[in-house]
Amino acid sequence: METSRLVYPVEGGDLIEAGEASSKMKLALKKLNLPQDIIRRASICMYEGEINMVIHADGGQAEVEVDPNQIVIRMTDTGPGIPDVALAMQEGYSTAGQTARELGFGAGMGLPNIKRYSDEMTIDTVVGKGTTVTVKIKLPQKEQ
DSSP: OOOEEEEEEEESSOTTTTTHHHHHHHHHHHHTTOOHHHHHHHHHHHHHHHHHHHHHHSEEEEEEEEOSSEEEEEEEEOSSOOSOHHHHTSTTOOOOOHHHHHTTOOOSOHHHHHHHHOSEEEEEEETTTEEEEEEEEEOOOOOO
């Protein structure tokens, strides 16, 4: 398998359409014949990151790279940044507004779920500038 690079814009503010980028990525990963469990984990990570970009940052962009060893999902926004990453990583902590909560979002599980379903997760954030969440999911290696 050669390296595939996919880019998905994420529109901000529209929770009704949120999830479109993760759905497109899921279809692309299926076409690469990746294992179903890997596709599921990548889709969960992408969806949670996408929802965070919609709710907190007025959108952003997700880049997905697939090579023979791993899937790397890099979700970047120019939102307000995360003032306290340790607090944001606590299950149940959320800064989502009332509208998002009324629609069933904002339960404070986004970042914890990304960490749970990835093999590696890093958060680079600058308050007032934005956030980049990078997720890595290892692919099973075929025996020689």
